[in-house]
Amino acid sequence: MKEKLQEILPRVTKPTRYLGTELNSVHKNLDEMDVKFCFAFPDVYEVGMSHLGLRILYHLLNEQPGVACERTFAPWVDMEEEMHKAGLPLFSLESLRPVRDFDLVGFTLQYEMSFSNILNMLHLAGIPLRTKDRGPEDPFILGGGPCAYNPEPLAPFFDFIVLGEGEEVILEIVEAYKQWKRSGDSREGFLQQVAALPGVYVPSFYEVLYKEDGTVKQVKPNRPEVPATVTKRIIEDLDKAYFPTKPIVPFMEIVHDRIMLEVFRGCARGCRFCQAGVIYRPVREKQPEVLKQQARELVDRTGYSEISLASLSTADYSAIGELVHDLLDEFAEQGVGVSLPSLRLDAFSIDLAKEVQRVRKTGLTFAPEAGTQRLRNVINKNVKEQNLVDAVSAAFAEGWTSVKLYFMIGLPTETREDLDGIAHMARLVVDTYRRIKGAQKGKGVKVTVSTSSFVPKAHTPFQWVAQDPVPTLQEKQEYLKKIMRDRQIEYNWHDAELSFIEAIFARGDRRVADVLERAWRKGCKFDGWSEHFHFDRWMEAFAECGLEPAFYANRVRNYQEVLPWDHLTSGVDKYFLWQEYEAALAEQTTRDCRNDCALCGICGVLGTQILVNGRGQGR
Amino acid sequence: MIIRARIEKGEQVRYISHLDFSRAMERALRRARIPIAFSQGFNPHPKMAFASALAVGVTSQGEYMDFELTRDMNPEEFKQRLNDVLPPGIQILSARVLPEGQPALMAVIAAAEYKAKVRFAPGGPPVDADQVSAFFALGKILYHKVQKGTEKETDLKPGIYRYTILQAGNDELHLDLLLSSGSRLNIRPEDVLMALAGWLHRKIAWTDIHRTALYQADEGEWKEP
Numbered sequence: 001m002k003e004k005l006q007e008i009l010p011r012v013t014k015p016t017r018y019l020g021t022e023l024n025s026v027h028k029n030l031d032e033m034d035v036k037f038c039f040a041f042p043d044v045y046e047v048g049m050s051h052l053g054l055r056i057l058y059h060l061l062n063e064q065p066g067v068a069c070e071r072t073f074a075p076w077v078d079m080e081e082e083m084h085k086a087g088l089p090l091f092s093l094e095s096l097r098p099v100r101d102f103d104l105v106g107f108t109l110q111y112e113m114s115f116s117n118i119l120n121m122l123h124l125a126g127i128p129l130r131t132k133d134r135g136p137e138d139p140f141i142l143g144g145g146p147c148a149y150n151p152e153p154l155a156p157f158f159d160f161i162v163l164g165e166g167e168e169v170i171l172e173i174v175e176a177y178k179q180w181k182r183s184g185d186s187r188e189g190f191l192q193q194v195a196a197l198p199g200v201y202v203p204s205f206y207e208v209l210y211k212e213d214g215t216v217k218q219v220k221p222n223r224p225e226v227p228a229t230v231t232k233r234i235i236e237d238l239d240k241a242y243f244p245t246k247p248i249v250p251f252m253e254i255v256h257d258r259i260m261l262e263v264f265r266g267c268a269r270g271c272r273f274c275q276a277g278v279i280y281r282p283v284r285e286k287q288p289e290v291l292k293q294q295a296r297e298l299v300d301r302t303g304y305s306e307i308s309l310a311s312l313s314t315a316d317y318s319a320i321g322e323l324v325h326d327l328l329d330e331f332a333e334q335g336v337g338v339s340l341p342s343l344r345l346d347a348f349s350i351d352l353a354k355e356v357q358r359v360r361k362t363g364l365t366f367a368p369e370a371g372t373q374r375l376r377n378v379i380n381k382n383v384k385e386q387n388l389v390d391a392v393s394a395a396f397a398e399g400w401t402s403v404k405l406y407f408m409i410g411l412p413t414e415t416r417e418d419l420d421g422i423a424h425m426a427r428l429v430v431d432t433y434r435r436i437k438g439a440q441k442g443k444g445v446k447v448t449v450s451t452s453s454f455v456p457k458a459h460t461p462f463q464w465v466a467q468d469p470v471p472t473l474q475e476k477q478e479y480l481k482k483i484m485r486d487r488q489i490e491y492n493w494h495d496a497e498l499s500f501i502e503a504i505f506a507r508g509d510r511r512v513a514d515v516l517e518r519a520w521r522k523g524c525k526f527d528g529w530s531e532h533f534h535f536d537r538w539m540e541a542f543a544e545c546g547l548e549p550a551f552y553a554n555r556v557r558n559y560q561e562v563l564p565w566d567h568l569t570s571g572v573d574k575y576f577l578w579q580e581y582e583a584a585l586a587e588q589t590t591r592d593c594r595n596d597c598a599l600c601g602i603c604g605v606l607g608t609q610i611l612v613n614g615r616g617q618g619r
Numbered sequence: 620m621i622i623r624a625r626i627e628k629g630e631q632v633r634y635i636s637h638l639d640f641s642r643a644m645e646r647a648l649r650r651a652r653i654p655i656a657f658s659q660g661f662n663p664h665p666k667m668a669f670a671s672a673l674a675v676g677v678t679s680q681g682e683y684m685d686f687e688l689t690r691d692m693n694p695e696e697f698k699q700r701l702n703d704v705l706p707p708g709i710q711i712l713s714a715r716v717l718p719e720g721q722p723a724l725m726a727v728i729a730a731a732e733y734k735a736k737v738r739f740a741p742g743g744p745p746v747d748a749d750q751v752s753a754f755f756a757l758g759k760i761l762y763h764k765v766q767k768g769t770e771k772e773t774d775l776k777p778g779i780y781r782y783t784i785l786q787a788g789n790d791e792l793h794l795d796l797l798l799s800s801g802s803r804l805n806i807r808p809e810d811v812l813m814a815l816a817g818w819l820h821r822k823i824a825w826t827d828i829h830r831t832a833l834y835q836a837d838e839g840e841w842k843e844p
Binding site: 006007009010015016018019021022023249251252253299300301302303304305334335336 | 631632634635636638639640642643645646647648649650652657663665675676704706707708824825826827
């Protein structure tokens, strides 16, 4: 294997993608292990290594005696070709062992358009695609992450799915595996064992019945011991939870080349389009002292020059001012800065931004998402135009010269006025700059507007909504191009056809799995990379499987319909989501749940509380 | 104070790029709390200089870097502290204080020495030491390269200062090469091997190139920089 790689690596682009010798990578003797776990990320190395979940689970598993966790990523197309020619199967980076030799192979389900890569990787590994075809020599294939909340399009390919946060349940799974191996029981026996663990969903233990009109009639267990609904797992006390302070430091430049310090989980804002806001409830903060200690260890063990405070809405962290200030005080001398990901406009404060700038100036990104207050109320993103003006005014006065604005098009109830609103907000930023800096010769401000096409997601108030048809989305993009022709404004947009396929998988049922396999066989992979996305092949696959794509993406659903994912729950009440949907159509807003509980149900179901400032609150 | 260090790039990091190597060094400096000087401006970075960029796929025991420190430090301590935190495959082999007024590394390097192993793909006339010697005795060694769309032809001969055949036969060849290196004339070992293979009418299966040293010219002799 090693020799063949030595011949191949000089011929491929970015050979560093296939090395497992990074600082802090863990190399154990696989033959001495009780459990061999392979973490598979269905995209290339530099995308996968930016994933915080991988880091957490990789180091957590490796700290367990008798357990080894190695990594594998999707080989780029040139490497895949070389591997075929040389007869090399998909291998793990650390020991260069074939992935099929592992006991458990875990895929992270981050993005629907990575599904074709999952099939491709299984195929490259020599593992049968469908669970029913796997035998005693094959590893168990599991998956977790946001798409686990509607894994139905992947149901035939996964032995089991984990819902929610993995830190505790992954150890339970590994323990169950150890016991199962000793028992000598059948494969199904192991699946029965893990099905009994809270948060684990075994798709083959459920049958899906359909109605005449194609909607789901029922999803029911096909054996007694299995629960009718599976509820997600969460970690209640993040201060005590495992967090790796000696993470792998990749050689190559990855998407996030800095320390990722998770400051809290969950988000209380309740934006209606946002799946993460629902599935990661309730809000649980880490204490500043814990964060500072972790930061110290991370700076020491990695040598990165930037600490990024990661969460769904970092400026909402209750002690954010104090935390940023203290971290900068402690690390500025070493040349280590602090950065904040995209900030909410209503929580942005210039003092915060100034603090962050002490060591290094980072770009400014805001996500108003919709162009008018009316539409922002519909989606419950309670941000005002004045917030934008205040934020950019302060920023420009301090010396920033570029701003990035994120919006979505195709939101429910959207009209042309809302599109005009996007252009209006962009121009507002340009005008604000001119006002602050005076009429200037030279470059002036650079405003980048980026619009993605709204994809309705499962487990959100908009899960009943129809996505705009592709031609409509494309028309809207053309319109925006026309009205935002300005030297200071750059407009980017996402491929509408890609968003269409994403929407189908986001709310697809089990039948869509056949389309996925068919499309993959036609050569679809790396769909998220524009040069490899073949819309025509996907459409062929749908036609050949006798399924109508618009049925999944462009159909309005009603409350009565059984949704393909209703048997999986995030802990938030389905009726609450419907109420939020109705409130959206009435243009009414709902307050932040830290101030005003809207009875989403999660604290009741999970017996938890929102943890803010180290104090519990919630019902 | 400037510390000049000789650095090893080992097997584990053979395929990382020059930029990757540079970043790994930056992070190691931070982990070791070396008092390195930083540049001014928008995005401050540590003040360190390379002798030459090492190609992807080549290992080395003779890389050099100059590090500008904000305060004096014992070079042995510098070496020890860095070696404690460097990733596997990168090590400081030796370090010394550079006397004042010395020219930049990149400017003084004039030659590089390599150990090159080549395995030829099966098929074609057998390879032996005599043929290899004949190649190196040629008056001109023209090498064709297409770089960024333009074709370029270089004569490698003037830059090949010395060669030694360590082993030849059975489709494998081990050579020691001393080649011109630097801004004036830079000859890459890979190019020499490709030219050789072409002349022998053989195809290369794989190569293993290891840089053993870098030299500056000093009074007619090759010396460590």
